[in-house]
Amino acid sequence: MDNIAGTKSSLTWAVHIATLALVLLWIFPTVGLFVSSFRTVDQINSSGWWASLSAAEQNEVLRAADPDENRVADGDMFVVSGNLFEDGSEKVISVWGTSSRAIDAYVAGETADMGEGESMTVAANGDYEWRGTDEQISGRGQRIFVTAEAPPEFTLANYEQVLLSGDRTDSMAKAFFNTLTVTIPATIIPIVVAAFAAYALAWMDFPGRALLIAMVVGLLVVPLQLALIPLLRLHLGIGIGKGYLGVWLAHTGFGLPLAIYLLRNYMVGLPRDIIENARVDGATEFQIFTKIILPLSFPALASFAIFQFLWTWNDLLVAKVFLIDATGETTVMTNQIVELLGTRGGNWEILATAAFVSIAVPLVVFFAMQKYLVRGMLAGSVK
Known part of the structure; x- marks a missing residue:
C-alpha cells in the first residue's frame, strides 16, 4: 500500500534529512568564506571562522624600541619603556619570554632577570620597561616573544x-x-x-x-x-x-x-x-x-x-x-x-x-x- 499514489512514503524523513544535509553542506562553506573575507591574516591563521566572534590566542615576536633613540638615564642605569603593540590595540598578553626556547617563561606583569643587572618587565596591555647598563641598553631593541589574546576584529582592508x-x-x-x-x-x-x-x-x-x-x-x-x-x-x-x-x-x-x-x-x-x-x-x-x-x-x-x-x-x-x-x-x-x-x-x-x-x-x-x-x-x- 505504500506505493499507491497519494499515500505518504515511509522514507519521507530520509529525504528531508538528505535535503537538509545538502543545504548545510552548501551553506557552511559560503558563510565561512564570507566571514573569513572580513578577518585579518593573523586571526585566520589562529582560529577558524566559526570562532570569529571569540578572542583568539596568538603567538607574536615583538621588539622593544631602539635604545639609542629612546633610552633614558636613571642614575647609573638606562631605561627604555613603551608599548609593544600598535596604538589602539586591545590585545592582552598572558605569558611572554625573551628566548624562542621559552616563550612562556614569564606571566604578564612579571619581571625577568636577564643577568648582570639587566631586567625586563612586560605588562598585560603591552607596556614594558627594559632596564640595564650602558653596554646592555644599546644596539637593536630587545626581542620579546608574547602569547596574547586578540579580541574579534573585522576589517574592510581585504576588499x-x-x-x-x-x-x-x-x-x-x-x-x-x-x-x-x-x-x-x-x-x-x-x-x-x-x-x-x-x-x-x-x-x-x-x-x-x-x-x-x-x-x-x-x-x-x-x-x-x-x-x-x-x-x-x-x-x-x-x-x-x-x-x-x-x-x-x-x-x-x-x-x-x-x-x-x-x-x-x-x-x-x-x-x-x-x-x-x-x-x-x-x-x-x-x-x-x-x-x-x-x-x-x-x-x-x-x-x-x-x-x-x-x-x-x-x-x-x-x-x-x-x-x-x-x-x-x-x-x-x-x-x-x-x-x-x-x-x-x-x-x-x-x-x-x-x-x-x-x-x-x-x-x-x-x-x-x-x-x-x-x-x-x-x-x-x-x-
Whole structure:
C-alpha cells in the first residue's frame, strides 16, 4: 500500500534529512568564506571562522624600541619603556619570554632577570620597561616573544586590496568587468542559436533530422579538453584566437549541445494543438517560434542560462587558452585570483575575499532564477 499514489512514503524523513544535509553542506562553506573575507591574516591563521566572534590566542615576536633613540638615564642605569603593540590595540598578553626556547617563561606583569643587572618587565596591555647598563641598553631593541589574546576584529582592508590594489589593469574590479564582458555574450549567444535549432528539431520536418538529434546527443559526451587545441589552431588561423570574440565562440560551441538537447526536449512536450492552430491561422514558422514557443519555453531557457552563466563565470581553462593577454587588459576573475595569490600562495585572507567577490554575481543569478531551474531540468522527462 505504500506505493499507491497519494499515500505518504515511509522514507519521507530520509529525504528531508538528505535535503537538509545538502543545504548545510552548501551553506557552511559560503558563510565561512564570507566571514573569513572580513578577518585579518593573523586571526585566520589562529582560529577558524566559526570562532570569529571569540578572542583568539596568538603567538607574536615583538621588539622593544631602539635604545639609542629612546633610552633614558636613571642614575647609573638606562631605561627604555613603551608599548609593544600598535596604538589602539586591545590585545592582552598572558605569558611572554625573551628566548624562542621559552616563550612562556614569564606571566604578564612579571619581571625577568636577564643577568648582570639587566631586567625586563612586560605588562598585560603591552607596556614594558627594559632596564640595564650602558653596554646592555644599546644596539637593536630587545626581542620579546608574547602569547596574547586578540579580541574579534573585522576589517574592510581585504576588499580594498582586492578591488583597488595596483593600477587599473591589476585590480579585481577590472577583472570583474572583463568577466562580465566574457560571460554575458557567452550566455546569450548559445541560447539564441540553440532556441532556433531546438525548434527546428522539435517541430519542423526535414531530411536528416533524426541524424542531427543523434549527433547532438553524441556531442554531449565529447570532453572539452579534446577540442581545445584544434579549436585554438582554427581561431589563430582566422585571426580571432586572442580576444573576446574567440572566447565567446568557444563557450558557444561547448555549450550548444546541452542547450539544444535541453530546449528540444522541452519544446517537444508543448501542446501540439496550439502550434497546429497557429499554422491553420496562417502564422509563419518564425511567428510561431517568437510568439508562442519562446514565451512557453522560458523555464527551459532560464534553466540553461543558469548553467551556462555559472560555467562561463567560473571558467579558467577556456579563458587561459582563448583569451591570451600579457598586459592584463582582458584578465578574468578566476585568473586574477591566481595572480593575487602569487606563486607561493598562503594569502588566505585575499583568497577568501577574492573568492567571495567572484561568487557574489552567480549567487544573485541563481537565487533570482532558481524557480525555473527544476522545471527546466525536468523538461521532456514526463509526457
